[in-house]
Amino acid sequence: MDGISKRSVGRVCLAVLLLYGLVPVMVGGIVVRREWAAQSAPLIIFGVLFLVGGTVMLSSALWLLGSLGRSALPLWVGGIASILNASIFACATLTDVLPCSGPN
Numbered sequence: 001m002d003g004i005s006k007r008s009v010g011r012v013c014l015a016v017l018l019l020y021g022l023v024p025v026m027v028g029g030i031v032v033r034r035e036w037a038a039q040s041a042p043l044i045i046f047g048v049l050f051l052v053g054g055t056v057m058l059s060s061a062l063w064l065l066g067s068l069g070r071s072a073l074p075l076w077v078g079g080i081a082s083i084l085n086a087s088i089f090a091c092a093t094l095t096d097v098l099p100c101s102g103p104n
Helices: 009-034 041-066 073-094
Strands: none
Touching: 009 041, 009 073, 041 073
């Protein structure tokens, strides 16, 4: 071995999925921050956690693209952040922090 890791096309392609982290950053950061004073404390906590998770996902995607898939660590970090964001979103929905309207 020459000490240089092989590029992984699969990991680089998965980085595109981690770019979804831009959505939580926009929702958690801009929407909640814009109406900060009018929001309840649980919704602000949800927004901040969603913002942090989205930022980690986005950073992991850029790290993975920058390393051209040579390292698996950013993929693990981004995957865990993605699962964290999904869990936060599910908990916020189930506890009615995020009101969901539907057929009555």
